[in-house]
Amino acid sequence: MPIGYAKRYKHCSLTFIQLFFKILTGALLLSLISIVEGATVWQLYNHCSSAFVQTYMRHANARGHQGSHCLTDFLVQLDSQGRLQLENAMTGRFVCFNKRQRLTVRSEGSDEKCFFRERLSPNGYTELESAWRPLLFLGFNRKGRFQDPSQYKMKRRCFSFTKLHREVTSTALKHCSIDDTSSERSQQRVSEADRQRAIYDAVRESLLSQIRALP
Template sequence: MPYALTCTLHLRRQVQLLSILTVFSVIKAGHVTREGEVRWQLFNECSQGMLQTYLGRVNTRGFSDRHCLTEFHVEADFYGAIRLQHAQSRKYLCFNKRQRITLRFNGDSERCYFYERINHSGYSELESAWQPRLFLGFNGRGRFQSPDTYHVKRRCFYWLKFVRYVPEEELHHCEIRKPVDQHVRLEHTNMAHNALRNSLLNQIRATHDGPYKHQDQENRNGTYSL
């Protein structure tokens, strides 16, 4: 391998290692700041788009400025494997039993762990820790690419990684607002309906001063109400 290319790859590995170390702490003026987290954006070489989760689906049609959709929190274990947790939904990127990509709230399964491999071109490739030679890829339309085509459509498994440190005060910026409790909403609706119903009944109730009088009172007066 040429000396210049070897130096370039070595430098990239050093930069990536420093990026992962910032998961634990950020040093500023000799002191440890408040904890945050490191997030990745992954650009797919085949689709020319960012990996994103949108409406419960995973694709690579994202844009770099939409951080909440395209950023993934990186969690590393002691063996060098990583998990990718979506910044907004907080779900983990995982393979399922059919070797297709999915999202899970529980990322403890081995199918949710990946190894980052740096290839000879300097791109990152994400290999499953569950099964060797099982790589994550997407086609030119941003859809999941079958791992069986790894050697045929190699570019669809190439990733450019963009690293950003998110401080503690920004960690919850992407959280989805909790939906309103439907049971509480239904109770309020029923209360309003009953109040309106009682109001209307009070207006038409047959009282001595109401618009409709009792039948026996009408009969005594010699008139009949229709």
């Protein structure tokens, strides 16, 4: 085979393999994203009210039940400054402070008064400090109503939460609660993702072997 022809053949082979590899990678990534897409969800158990934080319309309290996911599930994401927001997973409304340092629920959460920082108490419980104003903590009294933040040192238990954390698929979020069937489906989706990763690794290794074998 002429040298010039061999070089062109090798170049075309490499180009084809690289293009195929990019297409395979892109397709796999899109597939994996659709399989494992979901969100981080918190439920906050308050140790003063012995119930869960919930939002309903424009109100928030700590009288919720663990199974009432439509009311008690909060989407949580950290920003670049380590701040978090409590966004109801179904309504998209945010738990915020207002100018009078009282609790409110808003449809738009970009205001600094809607951001919190997670702190750990000496007992290992979660405390939520306002990112807007230091030493302003979120709390609820025994009846589940908003606790005056000025009582933080005297009634610290009312500002303590046990955080229930879980990962939820985007499909499950739309239905509020997760039953055993949807949990099994979630596990099956993760297993499918693992299977596709294994296929991807095998094809990738095969392509790399072909590249290494080229003269």
